[in-house]
Amino acid sequence: TQLLEQSPQFLSIQEGENLTVYCNSSSVFSSLQWYRQEPGEGPVLLVTVVTGGEVKKLKRLTFQFGDARKDSSLHITAAQPGDTGLYLCADRSQGGSEKLVFGKGMKLTVNP
Amino acid sequence: NAGVMQNPRHLVRRRGQEARLRCSPMKGHSHVYWYRQLPEEGLKFMVYLQKENIIDESGMPKERFSAEFPKEGPSILRIQQVVRGDSAAYFCASSPGLRQGVIFGPGTRLTVL
Numbered sequence: 369t370q371l372l373e374q375s376p377q378f379l380s381i382q383e384g385e386n387l388t389v390y391c392n393s394s395s396v397f398s399s400l401q402w403y404r405q406e407p408g409e410g411p412v413l414l415v416t417v418v419t420g421g422e423v424k425k426l427k428r429l430t431f432q433f434g435d436a437r438k439d440s441s442l443h444i445t446a447a448q449p450g451d452t453g454l455y456l457c458a459d460r461s462q463g464g465s466e467k468l469v470f471g472k473g474m475k476l477t478v479n480p
Numbered sequence: 481n482a483g484v485m486q487n488p489r490h491l492v493r494r495r496g497q498e499a500r501l502r503c504s505p506m507k508g509h510s511h512v513y514w515y516r517q518l519p520e521e522g523l524k525f526m527v528y529l530q531k532e533n534i535i536d537e538s539g540m541p542k543e544r545f546s547a548e549f550p551k552e553g554p555s556i557l558r559i560q561q562v563v564r565g566d567s568a569a570y571f572c573a574s575s576p577g578l579r580q581g582v583i584f585g586p587g588t589r590l591t592v593l
Contacts, residue, residue, distance in 0.1 A: 408586070408587075409586050409587070410484075410571050410573070410584030410585050410586050410587050411523070411571075411584050412584070413581060413582075413583075416581070456522070456523065458523075460579075461525075466511070466513070466528050466535070466536065466575075466578065466579075467513065467525040467528055467536060467538075467539070468513075468515075468523075468525060468582070469525070470522050470523040470524075471522060472520075472521070472522035473522055
């Protein structure tokens with residue numbers, strides 16, 4: 369069974385600071401996805417990465433995928449209070465099933 | 481396009497009662513997934529359905545839980561004889577087909593007293 373570990377689990381920072389959250393898999397990722405979940409809502413897809421070494425940018429968010437396709441990072445530049453939420457990495461399960469396997473997430477609080 | 485709709489958003493049940501959670505997928509989506517989110521445990525897959533068929537139920541508890549996605553109407557996740565440990569947020573997601581992005585609904589928060 370694939371395990372996804374995210375670190376840190378909690379982070380509280382001031383507006384304007386930078387941060388990085390990591391996601392490590394016990395096996396090679398099939399199709400790595402990053403989600404953001406706001407309190408009381410469902411997860412919203414931020415990005416999908418499939419190629420080792422790939423870097424994707426989404427405004428102030430930079431996603432990196434390790435060359436070996438077993439780790440990833442999400443870097444946020446100049447965090448804003450609107451970035452507050454739970455950041456989840458996920459992979460489509462090995463073996464062709466359509467189910468997603470999620471990490472436990474990193475709970476981010478950005479204080480004004 | 482209204483997105484994935486779930487109702488009720490909040491549901492309170494006493495131990496031993498039944499809980500019925502409904503999910504209407506996005507228009508044009510024929511694949512439905514149910515996930516459960518427990519505090520400190522993250523999102524866990526429960527079941528994957530297509531119209532009138534259960535494709536993968538490997539994450540469903542063996543007893544008291546069932547799911548359906550009829551030809552007409554929403555998908556239903558049914559929990560019989562609820563216990564306190566069933567208290568969680570239950571999310572439905574839908575997609576238009578295989579290997580395509582899923583859209584999550586807002587969830588149903590179940591509280592068992």
